[in-house]
Amino acid sequence: MQTGADDGAVPRYPLESVDRTLTLLRQLADQREVALADVRVHLGVGQSTAHRLLAMLVYRGFAVQDPVSRRYRPGPAFADLGRAAGATLDLVGVVRPVLVRLAAETGETVHLGELVGTDVRYLDVIESAATLRVASRSGQTRPAHATSIGKAMLATLDDDALRTAYPDGVPAARTSRTTTELDALLAELRRVRSRGHGRNRGEVEAGVCSVGVALVHPDRGLLGGLSVAAPEARWSAAVEREHVAALRHAVTELLRGIP
Known part of the structure; x- marks a missing residue:
């Protein structure tokens, strides 16, 4: 039986767009810095799709883009999640x-x-x-x-x-x-x-x-x-x-x- 990242069963009716977003969040958390090309390859999507996903994460605070290198890093919303999980930065x-x-x-x-x-x-x-x-x-x-x-x-x-x-x-x-x-x-x-x-x-x-x-x-x-x-x-x-x-x-x- 196919399982997810935490050995949970794949939902009966998976939502591909949600899965891509969560996979991208895990990629940011694991790698700490990614380029647009990294995301495109990791998710197996086209460049425009990868860019739109990253743009929404930036908009919602889950990612920030370095203005010089153009690479993406975890944004302040990650800290909010950390607070919810007890890993607080005061x-x-x-x-x-x-x-x-x-x-x-x-x-x-x-x-x-x-x-x-x-x-x-x-x-x-x-x-x-x-x-x-x-x-x-x-x-x-x-x-x-x-x-x-x-x-x-x-x-x-x-x-x-x-x-x-x-x-x-x-x-x-x-x-x-x-x-x-x-x-x-x-x-x-x-x-x-x-x-x-x-x-x-x-x-x-x-x-x-x-x-x-x-x-x-x-x-x-x-x-x-x-x-x-x-x-x-x-x-x-x-x-x-x-x-x-x-x-x-x-x-x-x-x-x-x-x-």
Whole structure:
């Protein structure tokens, strides 16, 4: 009698599309990084079918694509499954000490967030001690395309996955500076990939500027992102460079400590 991967009997009425998706998930879990050609051969499907399957996994957070190598790795939804199974990565707990040091170094409000569909969900914050400061967004969501941290995380996806994620175009503008055209957003995310960080100049809230970077683990994939936000009155090109350098150092420190 034919059996599955865990010696369970094959269902009487198997669904081929579901089987392919689950097989692909197992491939990602086992190999940790795959190319489109690897998936096509492993599943015995055409290139367009393999690409569509991967695009949906990226859209749902089960895979991320490296913008340079174009290979795919497990995405943050794998961590969600791990939590359900008891294999937890306490991201907030791991990041919190680094977040505290980042806030002290920059003197501004710093956030930890995760990408949920096309939104950023803010998980933790250290507020600036300055009288004029950016307030906490912890526990709140914002449209990813209008935030620096969201742009940094969206930039880990390729253009095809982004078009799938925004089938009706980008949402309505939050301010007069918010990007409202998908092609313009794609162009901006290419610049984010090139420079390695996202920028926000009053796009989600007038008078607020920020920079953000994605936290991408070599094995776990996209875990989230970090940002530094400040009132526009305290922002300049030189200040932005300092904040970006601090964010990059923080990410490097975090990645060294996450198995």
